[in-house]
Amino acid sequence: MMPGSTKNEAMVSLVLNIRDGDSHASFSLEAEPHRTVLDLLERLRAGGGVVPAYRHSCHHGSCGTCGAIINGLEALMCLTTAGDLASARPRLPGGPAVEPETDGQGAVVVTLEPLARMDVISGIAVVPGRVFAGIPGEAVYLAAVENAGRSPLPADPEGARAEGGCKPDAAVWRPAGRVRFEACIECGLCVSACPVAVPFIGPAALAAVNREREKRPETAAAMLALAAAPDGVGPCGRHLACSRVCPQAVYPGKHIQMLRNALGAAARHAAGMSAD
Numbered sequence: 001m002m003p004g005s006t007k008n009e010a011m012v013s014l015v016l017n018i019r020d021g022d023s024h025a026s027f028s029l030e031a032e033p034h035r036t037v038l039d040l041l042e043r044l045r046a047g048g049g050v051v052p053a054y055r056h057s058c059h060h061g062s063c064g065t066c067g068a069i070i071n072g073l074e075a076l077m078c079l080t081t082a083g084d085l086a087s088a089r090p091r092l093p094g095g096p097a098v099e100p101e102t103d104g105q106g107a108v109v110v111t112l113e114p115l116a117r118m119d120v121i122s123g124i125a126v127v128p129g130r131v132f133a134g135i136p137g138e139a140v141y142l143a144a145v146e147n148a149g150r151s152p153l154p155a156d157p158e159g160a161r162a163e164g165g166c167k168p169d170a171a172v173w174r175p176a177g178r179v180r181f182e183a184c185i186e187c188g189l190c191v192s193a194c195p196v197a198v199p200f201i202g203p204a205a206l207a208a209v210n211r212e213r214e215k216r217p218e219t220a221a222a223m224l225a226l227a228a229a230p231d232g233v234g235p236c237g238r239h240l241a242c243s244r245v246c247p248q249a250v251y252p253g254k255h256i257q258m259l260r261n262a263l264g265a266a267a268r269h270a271a272g273m274s275a276d
Ligand code: SF4
Pocket: 131, 183, 184, 185, 186, 187, 188, 189, 190, 191, 203, 204, 207, 242, 245, 246, 247, 248, 249, 250, 251, 252
């Protein structure tokens, strides 16, 4: 039994493989089914194990820092339990649930990888700058009141993407001048899970663009111009991987569809105007 175990319940045997550069660090352990992957990493560290780097803060699904690819599926480590991993579970967003892989002794094999499309700091710790990279500078609905004294993002979208939009604020790990999106915890699971392989500002950014359009109608034309850009809604193939992995029910895929609907309505309106 691991240090800190308290419950008298059937234990789950696990082999935890944690990405560390070009290889994995492996740990064999026993855990109660309710223990989360993050609990297990913490216990390994407390027990003196040399554990590859990982990020976390809140331990309860609200800070968005502990995302990882857990046996092929983007998830928060603080919300994924040993019991989940010992049960049938999808191996990719929207895929069928499959029985867990086990080693020769019946231990469940769990592999932790860093989120895709992010810069890896070390181990499975990433800088989530890609989550923010496409958010336009003029999306002031998302601007931080408490950050009002800081340098604003460049006004032009291209500049925002190239310079400010993906530059993390050293103190809070998000771009200066930005607070949380509604509901979104900026975990980046959607960005990692999205299979689009061409330039694309991504599901989290497009959800933010749509929220800006809804909340501040005076920005609707500018937001729709961003959505209509080559890296806007066009590359989205409606895979819905983003909505399937989002732990906060933001449903980025829904926001992308709302932008498409609004673009269609604007095009019909323009066609009607030109026919008059
Ligand atoms: S939209 Fe959902 S999955 Fe994407 S960053 Fe926000 S909370 Fe995470």
